[in-house]
Amino acid sequence: METLNLLMNGFAISFEPLNLAVVIAGVTVGLFIGAMPGLGSVNGVAILLPVTFLVPPTSAIIFLAAIYYGAMYGGAISSIMLGIPGASTAVATTFDGRPMALKGRADYALIAAAVASFIGGTISVILFTLFAPPLAEVALAFGPPEEFALMILAFATFIGLGTDDIAKTFFSIFIGLVMSAVGLDIVSGQPRLIFGDLPGFFHGVNFLVLAIGIYGIGEMLWVIESSKGKRLYPRPRFPLPAPLMR
Amino acid sequence: MRKAEFLMAALMGLFSIGLMWKSTELPIGWIPDEGPGGGAFPFWLAAGMLVCCLAILFRWFRGTSPFSRAKDIYMDGFAFKNFVLVAGALTVMIGLIHIVGVYVSVPLFLLYYLKFLGGHGWTVTASLAVGTPIVTFFFFEIALKITLPKGFTEPAFYPLYDIFL
Numbered sequence: 001m002e003t004l005n006l007l008m009n010g011f012a013i014s015f016e017p018l019n020l021a022v023v024i025a026g027v028t029v030g031l032f033i034g035a036m037p038g039l040g041s042v043n044g045v046a047i048l049l050p051v052t053f054l055v056p057p058t059s060a061i062i063f064l065a066a067i068y069y070g071a072m073y074g075g076a077i078s079s080i081m082l083g084i085p086g087a088s089t090a091v092a093t094t095f096d097g098r099p100m101a102l103k104g105r106a107d108y109a110l111i112a113a114a115v116a117s118f119i120g121g122t123i124s125v126i127l128f129t130l131f132a133p134p135l136a137e138v139a140l141a142f143g144p145p146e147e148f149a150l151m152i153l154a155f156a157t158f159i160g161l162g163t164d165d166i167a168k169t170f171f172s173i174f175i176g177l178v179m180s181a182v183g184l185d186i187v188s189g190q191p192r193l194i195f196g197d198l199p200g201f202f203h204g205v206n207f208l209v210l211a212i213g214i215y216g217i218g219e220m221l222w223v224i225e226s227s228k229g230k231r232l233y234p235r236p237r238f239p240l241p242a243p244l245m246r
Numbered sequence: 247m248r249k250a251e252f253l254m255a256a257l258m259g260l261f262s263i264g265l266m267w268k269s270t271e272l273p274i275g276w277i278p279d280e281g282p283g284g285g286a287f288p289f290w291l292a293a294g295m296l297v298c299c300l301a302i303l304f305r306w307f308r309g310t311s312p313f314s315r316a317k318d319i320y321m322d323g324f325a326f327k328n329f330v331l332v333a334g335a336l337t338v339m340i341g342l343i344h345i346v347g348v349y350v351s352v353p354l355f356l357l358y359y360l361k362f363l364g365g366h367g368w369t370v371t372a373s374l375a376v377g378t379p380i381v382t383f384f385f386f387e388i389a390l391k392i393t394l395p396k397g398f399t400e401p402a403f404y405p406l407y408d409i410f411l
Contacts (some may be wrong), residue, residue, distance in 0.1 A: 084378050108295035165311055171258065174291050178265060190272055190284040217336065219366045221329060 007129065020064050022055060026063040030070020035078045037216055040087035069121060076113035080106055086213045094215070179205045180203035250320035252306055258298035266291035283372075331363060347396035349379045384410075 033044035044067050048179050052060035075090030080097035093113060100109040154171055162169035183204030266289055273283030283351040286328040335358055341349035353375040386392045388410045396403060
């Protein structure tokens with residue numbers, strides 16, 4: 001009961017005009033940050049932290065949460081329109097959203113991503129509100145063995161869902177793991193695979209660098225190769241029609 | 247396609263051998279009471295890569311993988327020319343960042359990429375080539391206080407810092 005009272009109190013605070021304005025501003029900024037490949041929700045929150053000094057603490061938290069949620073959806077925009085995931089969370093959207101955009105149905109893909117993002121976010125927030133205390137215990141029990149099991153599950157899924165060329169799937173997993181081994185060894189603290197003290201390699205290969213290299217530059221080269229200098233995609237129509245109204 | 251698969255598998259095999267050789271600079275075995283040596287993970291992972299490459303090559307020789315039987319061309323002359331043009335331009339841009347700075351090399355790259363490779367009009371090219379550095383400057387240097395490499399053009403930015411910071 002006390003949780004509900006606190007929740008109602010929270011709703012009352014969040015409907016104050018300043019806080020609503022902050023939500024709109026945060027989501028708008030978050031959309032742009034999320035859509036920029038390389039800047040994800042976490043980076044967005046981190047770089048906009050100084051801005052929150054201008055408003056009261058509660059509004060600041062609301063602002064950060066709004067940026068986070070905006071960036072979560074914003075990642076889908078560049079995944080669908082460019083085929084480059086805007087954030088690491090939006091990588092999966094490139095698999096189906098991108099082909100839809102290539103067929104000229106980017107509007108459907110964007111709306112589907114927005115609706116899915118909204119429903120998923122709402123459900124997770126409700127569940128989190130209800131089950132936060134028991135979940136905290138589960139989270140604390142989630143140690144290295146569980147993480148290891150999760151990784152094994154992920155790799156098994158790659159191999160199960162990959163093409164019939166299992167050797168190539170294995171190769172990709174291995175090369176990814178080798179790249180994650182670049183930098184300082186966690187056990188002994190020795191630098192490894194830094195190729196003659198290349199400055200960037202010391203800190204390891206960043207996920208961001210990898211995403212830009214594989215998706216960004218890869219997409220760029222693919223477009224040039226497959227377009228043969230012609231326009232490949234249908235021009236986007238503005239204003240976008242509202243498929244939900246039809 | 248056939249040739250491409252063979253070449254890629256062979257090259258990656260050589261790369262994994264190189265990685266294995268590089269990893270042996272650190273202990274690759276199990277150090278008692280300490281755990282795996284610094285080179286252990288890269289070494290054995292690279293060994294796994296090598297095994298995979300050998301498997302791919304084996305399938306290639308037997309002709310069982312779809313690519314080893316594909317007759318279509320992997321990269322025709324047009325694609326290769328464009329690949330060289332784009333990859334070369336990217337390399338030059340990244341190299342120039344350290345000499346003339348972001349604010350000169352990025353507009354040059356955009357000019358080259360949009361106008362000469364992309365065939366866009368002068369309006370699009372000029373607005374992007376001029377707009378990108380300005381937006382970048384205000385977003386990173388002024389709003390977020392992140393300085394980007396400027397090379398020898400650094401002194402030209404001092405007056406701007408004096409005005410905006």
